[in-house]
Amino acid sequence: MMRPDDGEQMMLPLFPDADTERLPEREELCPGAVLLRGFALTREAGILDALHVITAEAPFRHMITPGGFCMSVAMTNCGSYGWVSDLTGYRYDAIDPESGKPWPSMPAVFLKLAHEAAASAGFENYVPDACLVNRYEPGARLSLHQDRNERDFSSPIVSVSLGIPAAFLWSGLRRKDRPVRIPLMHGDVMVWGGPARLRYHGVLPVKESSHSFAGRHRINLTFRRAASSRQG
Numbered sequence: 001m002m003r004p005d006d007g008e009q010m011m012l013p014l015f016p017d018a019d020t021e022r023l024p025e026r027e028e029l030c031p032g033a034v035l036l037r038g039f040a041l042t043r044e045a046g047i048l049d050a051l052h053v054i055t056a057e058a059p060f061r062h063m064i065t066p067g068g069f070c071m072s073v074a075m076t077n078c079g080s081y082g083w084v085s086d087l088t089g090y091r092y093d094a095i096d097p098e099s100g101k102p103w104p105s106m107p108a109v110f111l112k113l114a115h116e117a118a119a120s121a122g123f124e125n126y127v128p129d130a131c132l133v134n135r136y137e138p139g140a141r142l143s144l145h146q147d148r149n150e151r152d153f154s155s156p157i158v159s160v161s162l163g164i165p166a167a168f169l170w171s172g173l174r175r176k177d178r179p180v181r182i183p184l185m186h187g188d189v190m191v192w193g194g195p196a197r198l199r200y201h202g203v204l205p206v207k208e209s210s211h212s213f214a215g216r217h218r219i220n221l222t223f224r225r226a227a228s229s230r231q232g
């Protein structure tokens with residue numbers, strides 16, 4: 001027989017979020033920006049295979065900035081468009097300037113990962129047409145910048161961190177805003193859209209370490225919609 005106050009005997013946790021608060025799986029950093037810890041972990045084998053196919057066709061290279069500096073991050077691309085930098089500026093190009101051929105196609109495992117990450121951050125129907133692959137070795141960094149070469153700012157950017165960790169610098173809409181540091185680990189995925197899309201961001205010099213995924217490297221996959229969605 002139930003007594004009226006039996007409900008009070010249930011083990012209701014005193015602090016409901018205590019277990020998840022230390023390492024939340026899904027964290028909203030600001031409106032439009034969601035961090036999905038470990039989201040890519042179940043697909044690392046497929047991602048690694050795909051990376052080998054891409055880099056056999058379009059090897060990592062250090063691009064030159066319009067100011068004449070050699071970037072410390074090595075890059076390549078896959079998808080319909082690739083991000084390129086040279087003395088004439090930054091742009092998206094359907095052709096890899098090193099090979100004169102189109103960039104390797106976007107592997108299905110990449111498309112699915114980006115689509116599902118975007119959906120779980122609230123962006124439905126995300127179909128990226130460009131994936132920039134960044135490779136950091138210890139000491140490599142990416143200074144504060146905005147990503148604004150894309151036609152379509154209404155689509156989010158999905159960023160996948162693999163290999164050794166890095167500290168991501170996340171700032172505001174103005175370069176002088178004070179950045180926050182976010183440690184990014186193997187398998188973490190970030191989705192940036194809406195009001196967060198044009199925030200300044202960068203990566204601090206990567207510290208020496210090693211990880212089974214790619215030895216002394218940090219690999220970052222950055223998915224974008226370079227062409228406008230209407231144009232296709």
Ligand code: MD3
Nearest residue numbers: 134147157159192196197199201220222
């Ligand atoms: C926030 N890459 O390739 S990804 C880049 O870790 C780039 O390699 C970094 O920034 C990396 O352009 C950071 C996370 C990221 C990417 C684009 C963003 C964060 C962003 C665009 C707007 C706001």
Ligand code: FE
Nearest residue numbers: 145146147201
């Ligand atoms: Fe960026």
